[in-house]
Amino acid sequence: MSLLPALVYSEQYNATFGDHIFPTDKYRRLFTKIAATKTLNKFQLLEPEPATAEELQLVHLPDYVRDFMNFEYTEQMMTSELPLNREIRDFFLLAAGGTILAAEAALNRGGAINLNGGFHHAFPDHAEGFCYLHDPAIAIKKIQQEKRIKRVAVIDCDLHQGNGTAYIFRRNANVFTYSIHQENIYPVKQHGNLDIGLADDTGDEDYLKHLRREVPAIYDHFQPQLICYVAGADPFINDQLGTLRLTKNGLKLRDEIVINEAVGRGIPIFVVLAGGYADDTEDVVDIHYQTAETLGAAF
Numbered sequence: 001m002s003l004l005p006a007l008v009y010s011e012q013y014n015a016t017f018g019d020h021i022f023p024t025d026k027y028r029r030l031f032t033k034i035a036a037t038k039t040l041n042k043f044q045l046l047e048p049e050p051a052t053a054e055e056l057q058l059v060h061l062p063d064y065v066r067d068f069m070n071f072e073y074t075e076q077m078m079t080s081e082l083p084l085n086r087e088i089r090d091f092f093l094l095a096a097g098g099t100i101l102a103a104e105a106a107l108n109r110g111g112a113i114n115l116n117g118g119f120h121h122a123f124p125d126h127a128e129g130f131c132y133l134h135d136p137a138i139a140i141k142k143i144q145q146e147k148r149i150k151r152v153a154v155i156d157c158d159l160h161q162g163n164g165t166a167y168i169f170r171r172n173a174n175v176f177t178y179s180i181h182q183e184n185i186y187p188v189k190q191h192g193n194l195d196i197g198l199a200d201d202t203g204d205e206d207y208l209k210h211l212r213r214e215v216p217a218i219y220d221h222f223q224p225q226l227i228c229y230v231a232g233a234d235p236f237i238n239d240q241l242g243t244l245r246l247t248k249n250g251l252k253l254r255d256e257i258v259i260n261e262a263v264g265r266g267i268p269i270f271v272v273l274a275g276g277y278a279d280d281t282e283d284v285v286d287i288h289y290q291t292a293e294t295l296g297a298a299f
């Protein structure tokens with residue numbers, strides 16, 4: 001029997017961001033939902049360790065890492081639109097440790113999901129858009145440093161462009177960055193390898209048409225040896241931050257394309273959650289749950 005894909009989670013995956021649109025209780029609620037169903041049996045549960053300062057420096061500048069570790073709320077931190085204290089620092093360190101663990105587990109097991117992470121707006125020298133640490137980039141650089149593999153593709157289906165990802169890997173020919181997002185909203189766009197900026201009110205049909213065409217083509221032409229799937233829940237129809245207006249079923253089909261096309265080709269894939277700001281957090285939990293379910297069912 002082959003190894004089960006990994007599910008990375010910690011009871012410490014919670015922090016209080018104060019009165020903020022980011023629903024930090026989604027992690028615990030998602031794990032509770034997974035644990036209440038047979039979906040958990042499809043995974044090997046793994047518990048992460050916090051990322052180290054040395055690991056952060058694979059992506060972030062030494063001054064930034066020092067200030068972050070000391071939770072010094074400098075100008076480079078304020079652009080996060082979040083507060084910063086010991087609890088929030090520890091949350092992001094554990095999220096990054098979880099994504100590193102998921103990437104490594106994916107290489108060993110074929111698939112993994114971190115029930116956290118996907119903070120794709122962080123830059124080497126400053127925070128942005130609720131993101132202090134670019135956990136996917138840290139994990140990818142760590143894997144590349146270990147020289148187990150070379151080519152990694154990032155498939156970013158969050159509502160917002162993965163601007164930090166595009167910037168960090170702009171001169172790295174071994175990382176292909178794909179982002180499909182709403183064009184007319186945050187952030188200021190960076191050039192990735194393939195950026196699909198969609199119109200407001202795009203809906204399921206046009207969105208999925210892009211994915212069906214572009215994702216298999218990236219897998220075939222770039223031939224990644226590892227895929228990072230940034231599975232944001234915010235393209236959803238009731239999201240407060242955007243209007244791509246995908247249904248839950250559309251988002252499930254999205255997950256199936258990204259995950260099944262990878263697993264079918266035998267390419268290891270790790271998943272991070274990223275955003276999700278529906279009026280009702282239960283919708284965010286449902287959408288992330290579908291992603292976990294799709295990954296579990298693919299093995």
Ligand SMILES: [Zn+2]
Nearest residue numbers: 158159160275
């Ligand atoms: Zn987002």
